[in-house]
Amino acid sequence: MIKGELAKRIYKSDTDWGQVQRQITLPWGQAARISYRNVTMRLGRAMITGAGIVLGIAFLTSVWTSKVAQEGITAYEARSATAISADETAIAPGAEEAKAEEQARAARQTWLVVMSLMVSAVGITNSMLMSVTERFREIGTMKCLGALDEFIVRLFLIESVVLGFIGSLVGALLGHGIMLLVYVAKQSGVAAMMDWGQMLVYILIALGIGIFLSLVAAVPPAMRAAQMPPAAALATEV
Amino acid sequence: MARIECPECGHVEETTGLVTICPNCKADLRNVMAEMGHRRETLREVTGDDSMTTHEFIVRTKDLHKIYVMGEVEVPALKGVEVNIRRGEYLSIMGPSGSGKSTLFNMVGGLDKPTKGTCFIEEVDMAQLDAFELAWLRCRKIGYIFQTFNLIPVMTALENVTLPMIFAGMSSDEMMERGALLLDLVGLGDRLHHKPYELSGGQQQRVAVARSLANNPAIILADEPTGNLDLQTGKEIIDLLKELNEESGVTVISATHDLKMIDVSDRVIHIRDGQIERVENRADIDLEVGTLGV
Numbered sequence: 001m002i003k004g005e006l007a008k009r010i011y012k013s014d015t016d017w018g019q020v021q022r023q024i025t026l027p028w029g030q031a032a033r034i035s036y037r038n039v040t041m042r043l044g045r046a047m048i049t050g051a052g053i054v055l056g057i058a059f060l061t062s063v064w065t066s067k068v069a070q071e072g073i074t075a076y077e078a079r080s081a082t083a084i085s086a087d088e089t090a091i092a093p094g095a096e097e098a099k100a101e102e103q104a105r106a107a108r109q110t111w112l113v114v115m116s117l118m119v120s121a122v123g124i125t126n127s128m129l130m131s132v133t134e135r136f137r138e139i140g141t142m143k144c145l146g147a148l149d150e151f152i153v154r155l156f157l158i159e160s161v162v163l164g165f166i167g168s169l170v171g172a173l174l175g176h177g178i179m180l181l182v183y184v185a186k187q188s189g190v191a192a193m194m195d196w197g198q199m200l201v202y203i204l205i206a207l208g209i210g211i212f213l214s215l216v217a218a219v220p221p222a223m224r225a226a227q228m229p230p231a232a233a234l235a236t237e238v
Numbered sequence: 239m240a241r242i243e244c245p246e247c248g249h250v251e252e253t254t255g256l257v258t259i260c261p262n263c264k265a266d267l268r269n270v271m272a273e274m275g276h277r278r279e280t281l282r283e284v285t286g287d288d289s290m291t292t293h294e295f296i297v298r299t300k301d302l303h304k305i306y307v308m309g310e311v312e313v314p315a316l317k318g319v320e321v322n323i324r325r326g327e328y329l330s331i332m333g334p335s336g337s338g339k340s341t342l343f344n345m346v347g348g349l350d351k352p353t354k355g356t357c358f359i360e361e362v363d364m365a366q367l368d369a370f371e372l373a374w375l376r377c378r379k380i381g382y383i384f385q386t387f388n389l390i391p392v393m394t395a396l397e398n399v400t401l402p403m404i405f406a407g408m409s410s411d412e413m414m415e416r417g418a419l420l421l422d423l424v425g426l427g428d429r430l431h432h433k434p435y436e437l438s439g440g441q442q443q444r445v446a447v448a449r450s451l452a453n454n455p456a457i458i459l460a461d462e463p464t465g466n467l468d469l470q471t472g473k474e475i476i477d478l479l480k481e482l483n484e485e486s487g488v489t490v491i492s493a494t495h496d497l498k499m500i501d502v503s504d505r506v507i508h509i510r511d512g513q514i515e516r517v518e519n520r521a522d523i524d525l526e527v528g529t530l531g532v
Contacts, residue, residue: 023406023407024370024373024374024377024405024406024407025404025405025406025407026404026405027404030404034393037392037393037397038392041391041392042392137386137388138388138390138391140349140388141384141388141389141390142390142401143349143373143376144347144349144376144382144388145376145377145382145401145402145405145449145452146373146374146376146377146378146402146405146406146453147373147405148369148370148373149369151405229349229350229351230349230350230376231344231349231350232350234349234384234388
């Protein structure tokens, strides 16, 4: 089946490698290509992992949207109130109480956000852990083919950043959109009252948190897998 | 500036670089260089240039022990195995399951570390290699074939074959060309862009054979390459390996309990309970097979 000529060509073609022959590399471009392929080919797994991020970030942005909208409304009302009662010097009764209540509400919201982020972080970690574990054999194979530990980590790093970015983008838009709709239904013209610069900052922070969470969740298990001796990684049954 | 003294003729070479051959008497200076701390460079010299690798034994193990610790119990898998494998040899390691042949395979392939003893590839002690050097060795010197094929499921046949070439830093065009050539060589020239799940077991193993040849290795290590294949397909893979062995002189080391392997092997090492039971040479086997009427 093997033609002698063909075999000869194959075994000759290494002579002109020259300097290249002395290295082991995984260029970022190739790594990105492989990671992208991993995400698209395992879309189901990627979506489960992504869903955790989407939900967590959606909740976060919805809370922040509500905060910005509420502040916008309060500021608007305050402006109209001062316009109406410009010459009234007395402070409206109950302002102190309202302020205290506002503070309590903010504290409650912070608590909710922290809790929900922790829950989604656990979810993401679990999902990432699964996705690394089911690829132990693949990791072992790559190491047999000459991959260094950091190549494996690099692949998972890119993958989790991509997943984290897409997941938190979708989550941020979702959470923001839904909460905005709720406020529009409650009070028309709320969009004009909101501080959009502030909102954008919040959305960017949410994106950052989402990417950070998925990184933190994926890289430690990937590192652990990368450091396993290939024989052990290959022997794992999933 | 380093002084390198030739152990053969006493010639002293002063150099800042590497000298692996004595300019006076052409003696091998790699061991001298190695002792002087040129470990990595020496390895590269040793493994990078085939014209200089003149060692008779491509793989050598010395008193190889491996003990697996399972909870409280220590299970010895290898008990002092010594094998010398010649360059260009087609060697089969036979034995029942649990005999330690896969463990030996892992040691020789640098996939696991021995508990005691040493394994040399082209006279380089594997225990002395760091992670980079080991990866380098796996990438360029050894091609692996597994019972379960172990192709990357999300990649096409061509991408699977070119993966080790990416690690070796080959250019994209060259990679594609060589990948296609290798797949053509194993008879899959028309299946370049098929995913592993679109291929039969035999075809997947062919892709694995092509992949093992990616960086023109000196050794092909095959762990039960026919274990998951039917009789006919298994025979085809064995023939393919034998042809590669004869055409290119690549050393084939195969752990197996497939008796079909005996026909093509230059030598068969029988392992039992982590020890070498007996070694058979081609001539003896021919006789035996003849009497068995296989």
